[in-house]
Amino acid sequence: MAHWLRFEKDGGSGFGTLADGAIAVHDGSMFDDPRPTGERLPLEAVRLRTPCDPGKIIALWNNFHALSAKLGVGMPADPLYLLKAPTSALAPGETIRRPAAYAGRIAYEGELGIVIGRRCRDAAPAEAAAAIFGYTCVNDVTAADLIGRDPHFPQWARAKSFDGFGPFGPVIATGLDPSGLVVRTLLDGEERQNYPIGDMIFPAAELVRRLSQDMSLEPGDLVCCGTSIGIGSMKGPTNRIEVSIDGIGTLSNTFLS
Numbered sequence: 001m002a003h004w005l006r007f008e009k010d011g012g013s014g015f016g017t018l019a020d021g022a023i024a025v026h027d028g029s030m031f032d033d034p035r036p037t038g039e040r041l042p043l044e045a046v047r048l049r050t051p052c053d054p055g056k057i058i059a060l061w062n063n064f065h066a067l068s069a070k071l072g073v074g075m076p077a078d079p080l081y082l083l084k085a086p087t088s089a090l091a092p093g094e095t096i097r098r099p100a101a102y103a104g105r106i107a108y109e110g111e112l113g114i115v116i117g118r119r120c121r122d123a124a125p126a127e128a129a130a131a132i133f134g135y136t137c138v139n140d141v142t143a144a145d146l147i148g149r150d151p152h153f154p155q156w157a158r159a160k161s162f163d164g165f166g167p168f169g170p171v172i173a174t175g176l177d178p179s180g181l182v183v184r185t186l187l188d189g190e191e192r193q194n195y196p197i198g199d200m201i202f203p204a205a206e207l208v209r210r211l212s213q214d215m216s217l218e219p220g221d222l223v224c225c226g227t228s229i230g231i232g233s234m235k236g237p238t239n240r241i242e243v244s245i246d247g248i249g250t251l252s253n254t255f256l257s
Helices: 065-071 125-130 156-160 204-214
Strands: 002-009 012-019 022-029 032-042 057-061 080-084 095-097 106-108 110-116 132-139 166-174 182-187 190-196 222-224 238-245 249-256
Touching (some): 012 032, 110 182, 125 204, 132 204, 166 249, 204 222
Parallel strands (some): 057 222
Antiparallel strands (some): 002 012, 002 166, 012 022, 022 032, 057 080, 110 132, 132 166, 182 190, 238 249
16 A cells, blocks of 8 residues: 655655655656656655546535435435536645625535546546556535525536645555445534445445546546535634544634635
């Protein structure tokens, strides 16, 4: 298993693997034959970026049995998803800010994220599994009151696409089977979500297979797997929001209302 990340240091940027608090710097492409340079940097000497630069962010809705039962909406026959603006991406440690144009509720949604590592379209099951580079932590931030504001058009994409509404990281974990892990979300140190990833209606490889039937998936694309019970609001004026998955790490951001 490896933990890949991207960083900034002294006006430059780079990427590498994290182990024991140190980054083994690499050259080339994270997704295509990365090569270690031999340089090592202490984690505290760098500023983390998002661990990849997604060309698109796909966000699932109603993908957990427990939440589906709570909402009383039934299990979908196909993955239900929206496209979230890539400009919503936010690095670990950065601040989620309330948009000036929106005064309503802002919700956290702790989730597992899938990072695509190779191009796939109309993938067979084995191809879909092989297209997964690794997994990350996601907070799918949502302007909850926007979704139903217009009675004729649910505004899912707008509600989730404000700048900074897509924190993910801190790393991409490879060589990991997430099906036995849990997602934990803490708001100001208090646990709000604790749910098993194995409760997904469409597990990771099946999600990738189904999505590849609709659109080409490219290296660096991020699939947010949906959330389960425990969604709530970040009320401010300042909150610390943390999404943790064992084997991946903890995504920590501040919300500023």
